[in-house]
Amino acid sequence: MESITFRRPVDLHVHFRDGSMLDKVVPFTARQFARAIVMPNLTPPVTSAAMAQAYRQRILAAVPDDLDFTPMMTCYLTDQTDVTDLLAGYRDGIFAAAKLYPAHATTNAQFGVTSIAAIDHVFAAMADAGMPLLTHGELVRHDVDIFDREQYFLDEVLAPLLERHPTLRLVLEHITTSEGAAFATRYGSRVAATITPQHLLFNRNALFEGGLRPHLYCMPILKRARHQQALRAAATSGLPNFFLGTDTAPHVRSAKEADCGCAGVFSAPVAVEAYLCVFDQEAALARFEAFASLNGPAFYGFPPDQQLVTYIRQRQPVALSVAVDNDEIVPLFGGGSVDWTLRQKV
Numbered sequence: 001m002e003s004i005t006f007r008r009p010v011d012l013h014v015h016f017r018d019g020s021m022l023d024k025v026v027p028f029t030a031r032q033f034a035r036a037i038v039m040p041n042l043t044p045p046v047t048s049a050a051m052a053q054a055y056r057q058r059i060l061a062a063v064p065d066d067l068d069f070t071p072m073m074t075c076y077l078t079d080q081t082d083v084t085d086l087l088a089g090y091r092d093g094i095f096a097a098a099k100l101y102p103a104h105a106t107t108n109a110q111f112g113v114t115s116i117a118a119i120d121h122v123f124a125a126m127a128d129a130g131m132p133l134l135t136h137g138e139l140v141r142h143d144v145d146i147f148d149r150e151q152y153f154l155d156e157v158l159a160p161l162l163e164r165h166p167t168l169r170l171v172l173e174h175i176t177t178s179e180g181a182a183f184a185t186r187y188g189s190r191v192a193a194t195i196t197p198q199h200l201l202f203n204r205n206a207l208f209e210g211g212l213r214p215h216l217y218c219m220p221i222l223k224r225a226r227h228q229q230a231l232r233a234a235a236t237s238g239l240p241n242f243f244l245g246t247d248t249a250p251h252v253r254s255a256k257e258a259d260c261g262c263a264g265v266f267s268a269p270v271a272v273e274a275y276l277c278v279f280d281q282e283a284a285l286a287r288f289e290a291f292a293s294l295n296g297p298a299f300y301g302f303p304p305d306q307q308l309v310t311y312i313r314q315r316q317p318v319a320l321s322v323a324v325d326n327d328e329i330v331p332l333f334g335g336g337s338v339d340w341t342l343r344q345k346v
Helices: 019-032 049-062 083-091 117-129 146-164 178-186 197-201 204-208 225-235 268-281 285-300
Strands: 003-007 010-014 035-038 070-076 095-100 133-136 170-173 191-195 242-244 308-317 322-324 327-329 337-345
Touching: 003 285, 010 019, 010 242, 010 285, 019 049, 019 268, 019 322, 019 327, 035 049, 049 070, 049 083, 083 095, 083 117, 117 146, 146 170, 146 178, 170 178, 178 191, 178 225, 191 225, 191 285, 197 225, 197 268, 225 268, 242 285, 268 285, 268 308, 268 337
Parallel strands: 010 035, 035 070, 070 095, 095 133, 133 170, 170 191, 191 242
Antiparallel strands: 003 308, 308 337, 322 327
């Protein structure tokens, strides 16, 4: 197949940051995607409907005039989440979902939830309202190996949570293990999962190829090859439980190449091309539209975009970096190339 045409995709897990960083990175996502679910882990985090509305306006101001793009906002759950404001924000279309960050699990998660039991009433209210819960699925505890955090979270947190709230709808964000893929299908249409390009393209060996590779360091961390293969099978299966979520997470070079480097892969400039590479390798291009454009909208309840886009098999170079302030962001494949190119929108 030398070209592929499909409905304009949606990215259901994006980090835009704020300020000058936001202005630089939003156009990359808006160029490729019709919509995006925007993560709320700013400093301070987006914890109210008013904060989400203001953040949405800052995002829209960064979208180039010739692009049609819809940001969908999320609420950062804390131990003190205001249930009334949360549900009002969902009812009024300000929030598309709420995001659960276990405290200290990832970037700016220091404000996250320290006790699942303490906010169980929030989950009950969300279940009653039909509001989706998005999870950073890792159990952060000193006795849990970093490579096992996802499985522990599934077993000790999410399975009991879903049993307590049988109508709660859940997205496992950026799954990284075979156990995560299996969990996403266990509960039928109640549970879905996003999968990032880096977890499909690489396993943990890539982090240490010829030395430490900080621009491939992300949370959850890359896992063993067998988990990578399970994710590739899930993404290309055509099952409605799996859909595109890049988890694109920009950090400047000085913050990545540091004594305590930040976690995150900036994939936005080449996101669709990266996924197409995987689906091509798996001989599954015919199922790409479901993963990229249809499954996510079906889960969240918004219509798929009707505009068509065509990508052709044509190599294109990837910029070494993106300048921001007095620093730069290194993208996925920076200085290399990708094998697909956006040709046109129909």
